[in-house]
Amino acid sequence: MLRTDPPLVPGLSALATDYDALVCDVWGVLHNGLAAHPTACAALVEYRRQGGRVVLLTNAPRPSGPIHQQLASLGVPREAYDDLVTSGDVTRATLMARPERRIAHVGPERDLPIYADLPHSLVGDAEAEIVVCSGLVDDLTETPDDYRARLSAMAERGLAMLCANPDLIVERGEDKVWCAGALAKLYAEDFGGEVTLIGKPHAPVYAEVRRRIAALLGRPADDRRLLAIGDGLPTDIRGAVAQGLDVLFVTGGIHAADFGSVEAPDPAIVAARLAAEGLAATAMLPRLVW
Numbered sequence: 001m002l003r004t005d006p007p008l009v010p011g012l013s014a015l016a017t018d019y020d021a022l023v024c025d026v027w028g029v030l031h032n033g034l035a036a037h038p039t040a041c042a043a044l045v046e047y048r049r050q051g052g053r054v055v056l057l058t059n060a061p062r063p064s065g066p067i068h069q070q071l072a073s074l075g076v077p078r079e080a081y082d083d084l085v086t087s088g089d090v091t092r093a094t095l096m097a098r099p100e101r102r103i104a105h106v107g108p109e110r111d112l113p114i115y116a117d118l119p120h121s122l123v124g125d126a127e128a129e130i131v132v133c134s135g136l137v138d139d140l141t142e143t144p145d146d147y148r149a150r151l152s153a154m155a156e157r158g159l160a161m162l163c164a165n166p167d168l169i170v171e172r173g174e175d176k177v178w179c180a181g182a183l184a185k186l187y188a189e190d191f192g193g194e195v196t197l198i199g200k201p202h203a204p205v206y207a208e209v210r211r212r213i214a215a216l217l218g219r220p221a222d223d224r225r226l227l228a229i230g231d232g233l234p235t236d237i238r239g240a241v242a243q244g245l246d247v248l249f250v251t252g253g254i255h256a257a258d259f260g261s262v263e264a265p266d267p268a269i270v271a272a273r274l275a276a277e278g279l280a281a282t283a284m285l286p287r288l289v290w
Contacts, residue, residue, distance in 0.1 A: 002241060002280035005271040006249060011289040012043045015227060015248065015282070016052060021213045023245065024081070024228035025200075026058040026071070028253035029288050033172035036075035040288035044080040044182045053216045054081040055209055059199035061134035061164030061180060062088040085200030085211045090208055091132065091164040095120060096196055099200060100129035106147070106153065106183060107134030107164075114164065119279050125154060131161040133184055139177040144186050151183065155191035166197040167235060170254065192275060200232075201239030229288060231255065237279050237286075249274075249281040250288055 001262040007282060009015065014080035022044070022273050044054050060067050063146050064084045072078065090113060094102075102123045103115070115122065131154055131173070136142045152160040163184035187193035199205055228245045231253025232234020240247045258273065259265035263286050274280055 002247065002282055004275045004280050005267065006238060006247075006274075006281040006284045008265070008267060009248075009283045009285050011228075011285065012047060012248070013290050016047055016050065018225070019052065019246070020217060021053040021055065021221065021227075021229040022047065023055055023057050023206075023209055023213075023226060023228045023240070025228075025232065025236045026056050026060070026067075026251075027170055027232040029078050029229060029250050030080070031071070031074045033170065034074070036071075037287060038075070039102075039290070041076055041080045043288050043290040045077065048079065048082065054083075055212050055216070056081045056084045057200065057209055058084070058086050059165045059167050059179075060086045060088055061107065061199075062086060062093065062113050063092065063116065064089055066113055073251075082216050085205060085208050085212060087164050087166070087205060088134075090158045090204050091162055091198045094117060094162060094196070094204070095132070095259050098130070100160075102127055102129045104128035104131045104159070105134070106131060106137075106150070107180065108137050108139075111135065111164070115258070125150065125157075128154075130157060131159050132164060133161055133180045133187075135180045136178055136183070138177070141241040142178070144178055144182045147186065148190075151187045151193070152191050155187060155193035160194040160196065163195055163197045164199070166199045166202065167232070189221055200230075201237075201242060202233040203243070206239065206243045229283070233273070233277055233279060237274075237281065238277075241279055246282040247280070248288075249284040250286070251284050252286040286289060 165180040167179040168181045188195045228240030231250040256262045
């Protein structure tokens, strides 16, 4: 059940038996961009040991193959999850369903696997038929304002943009870095560009998650038996609520500083924030633990 004043629970074990499968966020719940959160990984391993299924859902703008490798390098064990859906996976499917074939890529080189084996060409901005934005080229030094001239020129040409990561900002260790969603916001709001956001909180990624869960269970997924776990209000929580899923809100992630003590969030502050944003959760806890 969703409520604006979710109870603070000691761990996933308090809810586990009510659900057949988890739809779990990655960055902010399982790792901080630099290293895995061991207790969160252990919680998912135990949930699976007891018969539950886990599908990770991430706004990573790359196909799932490289993300499996990234998770392993950060210390997330493969035993913690059954399957993985990325916004990159769904972006590839979206590109295949559209007529445009000449792409202007906005983002770092590490995201280029999103186009692997697709019948598309990467071209300069002047020759492009569509824009795919996966992030800032150098998110350590750049800000969205550095892209104003380029985005303005693209919008003047009437190019539609596919945003492969709707996140505005994420934590990398102790730092916060800009994401593709911030560029998409600028493109739409300041330059009037057409934007399609692919990833949480938007419906296409949840359709793919349900398909994967059904394959794991051997039957259609019952939404009443699915629990979404996440830390981001505009992405994880809003997306799950819009899909009618129960939610375990991890308060110690991207919004930790907003709720008082990181390890002991103030329930009244959390409730006020959820109500103000028109959101709700089934339960909350500072960090994902069993």
